Amino acid sequence: QKEVEQDPGPLSVPEGAIVSLNCTYSNSAFQYFMWYRQYSRKGPELLMYTYSSGNKEDGRFTAQVDKSSKYISLFIRDSQPSDSATYLCAMQRSQGNLIFGKGTKLSVKP
Amino acid sequence: NAGVTQTPKFRVLKTGQSMTLLCAQDMNHEYMYWYRQDPGMGLRLIHYSVGEGTTAKGEVPDGYNVSRLKKQNFLLGLESAAPSQTSVYFCASSYQQGAHSGANVLTFGAGSRLTVL
Numbered sequence: 001q002k003e004v005e006q007d008p009g010p011l012s013v014p015e016g017a018i019v020s021l022n023c024t025y026s027n028s029a030f031q032y033f034m035w036y037r038q039y040s041r042k043g044p045e046l047l048m049y050t051y052s053s054g055n056k057e058d059g060r061f062t063a064q065v066d067k068s069s070k071y072i073s074l075f076i077r078d079s080q081p082s083d084s085a086t087y088l089c090a091m092q093r094s095q096g097n098l099i100f101g102k103g104t105k106l107s108v109k110p
Numbered sequence: 111n112a113g114v115t116q117t118p119k120f121r122v123l124k125t126g127q128s129m130t131l132l133c134a135q136d137m138n139h140e141y142m143y144w145y146r147q148d149p150g151m152g153l154r155l156i157h158y159s160v161g162e163g164t165t166a167k168g169e170v171p172d173g174y175n176v177s178r179l180k181k182q183n184f185l186l187g188l189e190s191a192a193p194s195q196t197s198v199y200f201c202a203s204s205y206q207q208g209a210h211s212g213a214n215v216l217t218f219g220a221g222s223r224l225t226v227l
Contacts, residue, residue: 041221043218044218046215046216049213097168097214098214100152102150
């Protein structure tokens with residue numbers, strides 16, 4: 001079993017929809033959970049990160065971590081065409097390098 | 111601030127040729143990384159550096175060498191390119207771990223697209 005699993009999609013939604021992106025993981029030592037956004041032919045950029053379990057909200061974006069289920073989610077409310085990108089989850093132990101998911105490609109149609 | 115700058119952006123090589131990818135950061139970051147990104151494989155860590163003069167192997171180091179002679183620069187070398195090294199290469203940098211509550215927040219460059227024929 002890979003340490004981090006992420007459905008590659010692609011995922012296509014209409015503008016204004018609520019989007020749910022998810023990752024599962026197997027290593028219970030992970031402490032930090034991150035979401036990166038990558039536009040086509042660009043480098044990934046950090047959207048947000050959370051420490052341990054719980055929710056974190058930033059504008060239209062909400063990150064959730066459920067350590068008991070080893071499951072993390074990113075919700076996008078009122079999705080916009082500008083949200084069309086690949087979303088990568090990444091995880092980290094208390095110290096150490098990041099382990100990335102393969103990314104989910106999202107397309108928001110006007 | 112330019113952030114993380116990678117050169118070249120595109121390169122085509124023949125099998126067996128050598129080349130060096132250059133990464134430069136102007137954020138005074140301690141840590142620097144080289145990743146490759148392939149369809150269906152995600153981002154995989156090749157080599158990384160925790161400070162000037164140091165390097166360490168990542169997940170997929172074979173066929174690559176790196177050097178960090180100056181804090182702001184991290185070079186990735188391919189001594190004898192193979193078609194399996196056709197990929198998009200990303201450089202990233204971060205503060206010393208612990209500066210952001212322990213989270214290792216990476217800043218990425220725009221990528222270098224390499225094709226080996």
